Amino acid sequence: SPKHKYYKEINEVIAEHIKYAAKLDIDNTWELIHDEGEMKVFKREMEEDGMVVDPLKAVHTVKGITGHEVCHYFWNPDVRMEWEGTLESAQVLDWFSEDTCVCYQIHKKVWPTTQREALFWTQIRHVPNEDEDEDGPDYWIVCNYSIPDHDKCPASKNVRINMNVAMVCETSMEPPSSHDGEITRDHITCRITYAANVNPGGWAPASVLRAVYKREYPKFLKRFTQYVMDQTKDKPIMF
Numbered sequence: 001s002p003k004h005k006y007y008k009e010i011n012e013v014i015a016e017h018i019k020y021a022a023k024l025d026i027d028n029t030w031e032l033i034h035d036e037g038e039m040k041v042f043k044r045e046m047e048e049d050g051m052v053v054d055p056l057k058a059v060h061t062v063k064g065i066t067g068h069e070v071c072h073y074f075w076n077p078d079v080r081m082e083w084e085g086t087l088e089s090a091q092v093l094d095w096f097s098e099d100t101c102v103c104y105q106i107h108k109k110v111w112p113t114t115q116r117e118a119l120f121w122t123q124i125r126h127v128p129n130e131d132e133d134e135d136g137p138d139y140w141i142v143c144n145y146s147i148p149d150h151d152k153c154p155a156s157k158n159v160r161i162n163m164n165v166a167m168v169c170e171t172s173m174e175p176p177s178s179h180d181g182e183i184t185r186d187h188i189t190c191r192i193t194y195a196a197n198v199n200p201g202g203w204a205p206a207s208v209l210r211a212v213y214k215r216e217y218p219k220f221l222k223r224f225t226q227y228v229m230d231q232t233k234d235k236p237i238m239f
């Protein structure tokens with residue numbers, strides 16, 4: 001029985017992201033817009049009703065942290081204001097379950113676009129490898145998905161964005177032969193696939209939006225991953 005209004009939608013949206021992350025099809029339809037160290041950011045140019053809705057995909061490999069840790073800090077509403085530099089406010093309106101809540105956040109005005117806000121459900125999920133053989137993929141995933149309304153959503157004049165965002169992580173560990181059994185952060189690597197489909201709502205010139213995306217997404221991903229490394233370096237590993 002559906003536990004809450006969005007139960008079915010959440011399972012469908014998450015399943016879709018897992019399917020795409022597993023494929024990781026970065027074919028020539030994706031244009032590389034930022035390439036720095038292990039971080040590569042791609043876009044596709046797409047417009048809906050004359051509005052730039054470019055899908056964005058980033059792949060990043062970070063040593064010393066796990067997919068569970070990346071997803072924990074990306075999902076946890078309590079720490080969002082600590083790493084998300086483009087937010088003016090963020091609040092939880094509702095809890096569907098311990099891993100799923102509804103967030104309302106107002107983004108800072110990103111010159112020269114107008115101020116925007118987002119209302120979305122966010123879920124963190126561990127997807128262990130289902131086939132019995134050991135080396136199947138094991139994902140941690142967070143998905144942020146817009147909802148049209150919520151009775152606790154404050155009235156505002158801001159433009160509402162529509163987004164479907166997912167952070168999918170896979171952790172790899174060096175074989176036990178390379179260490180005497182005790183796994184330290186030197187032996188772990190996290191492969192992050194970040195997919196953002198954001199319809200910015202209210203019109204803005206395509207050239208302006210594309211320049212903002214090109215500047216803001218790499219900055220955001222660098223700042224977030226650095227935050228996770230800083231938060232976890234002296235803590236026990238979350239596998």
Ligand SMILES: CCCc1ccc(-c2ccc(S(=O)(=O)CCO)cc2)cc1[C@H]1C[C@H]1c1ccccn1
Pocket residue numbers: 084086105107110113116118144161163165196198200204209212213216217220
């Ligand atoms: C005119 C559209 C403005 C605009 C609104 C919103 C967002 C945006 C929404 C959600 C998420 S997230 O990954 O779900 C983390 C939770 O906040 C990241 C980004 C991006 C842009 C575009 C400007 C780009 C940008 C990218 C990254 C961070 C901030 N802004």
